[in-house]
Amino acid sequence: MSNDIHDEIWLGTLLEGQARWVVAKTTDLVEEARSRHQTSPVATAALGRLMTASLLLASSLKGNESITIRLLGNGPLGGVVAVGNAQGEVRGYVHEPFTDLPLNENGKLDVAQAVGQGEFAVSKSLENGENFTSMVPLISGEIAEDLAHYLLNSEQIPSATLLGVLVERDYQVMGAGGMLIQLLPGASEECIEKIEEQINKLPEGISKIASESRSMEEMVQTLLGGLSYQVLEKRPAGFQCSCSKERVGATLISLGREGFKEILQDKQAELVCHFCNEHYQFDEKELMELYEQAK
Numbered sequence: 001m002s003n004d005i006h007d008e009i010w011l012g013t014l015l016e017g018q019a020r021w022v023v024a025k026t027t028d029l030v031e032e033a034r035s036r037h038q039t040s041p042v043a044t045a046a047l048g049r050l051m052t053a054s055l056l057l058a059s060s061l062k063g064n065e066s067i068t069i070r071l072l073g074n075g076p077l078g079g080v081v082a083v084g085n086a087q088g089e090v091r092g093y094v095h096e097p098f099t100d101l102p103l104n105e106n107g108k109l110d111v112a113q114a115v116g117q118g119e120f121a122v123s124k125s126l127e128n129g130e131n132f133t134s135m136v137p138l139i140s141g142e143i144a145e146d147l148a149h150y151l152l153n154s155e156q157i158p159s160a161t162l163l164g165v166l167v168e169r170d171y172q173v174m175g176a177g178g179m180l181i182q183l184l185p186g187a188s189e190e191c192i193e194k195i196e197e198q199i200n201k202l203p204e205g206i207s208k209i210a211s212e213s214r215s216m217e218e219m220v221q222t223l224l225g226g227l228s229y230q231v232l233e234k235r236p237a238g239f240q241c242s243c244s245k246e247r248v249g250a251t252l253i254s255l256g257r258e259g260f261k262e263i264l265q266d267k268q269a270e271l272v273c274h275f276c277n278e279h280y281q282f283d284e285k286e287l288m289e290l291y292e293q294a295k
């Protein structure tokens, strides 16, 4: 049975401020992504892990800043995209949501195979409108390792990462979550050893811990209990897309009158938002109004 605690992101420090940590429970938002995109189990796992990763990274942003992570792999998923912001809102999609693969040799969903080889690209959109993108090669395709590799190589932050999605036989998401621990300057060897020890002795994967914890306190306690930690902030998290009929209409306007002609001939149009799979219908009158605004 899944628990009824809401998705949340908790942040804090541990071992007298030698490291910062972020724990996210993302079960509901990954389930919403699954039901919107009708993803197969392996696609749900990849998308859910990436959406969770984007929330972990976005936890250090402010205001309306956001993080976009793209998995540009050559596997059957054909690419995965997730966008998370500082408010705990996240959206995402998989290019080939129906991808089906046999389980890997450990009996787990074969996310690495589904993602394939390629690049892990992270774009930050800052409050002043600036955008920064950096890319590192995918080293595993399981996403948690790729996130840690990105943080070390691109941002020079030694980090420990956990990401997991537990999919039931009926394809529903029973548990999902992630944890990020980042060493702060001056962290001691002993601190690093203690963090490694704590992660190694976790009884099970983070998705199972997310599904079995009866509260966020319990989830954080299970994950960090062996380390003296402080909770500094709690935030809600949820699936939230930024699309609207107006925005979709604006993309039609941007096609220009030339590009519009074909659409007008059909007298109606349906546009689908990649990120949330929402369908927007435009009738002839609405299309004519947009056409008038196009150049």
Ligand SMILES: [Zn+2]
Binding pocket: 241, 242, 243, 244, 273, 274, 275, 276, 277, 278
């Ligand atoms: Zn949308």
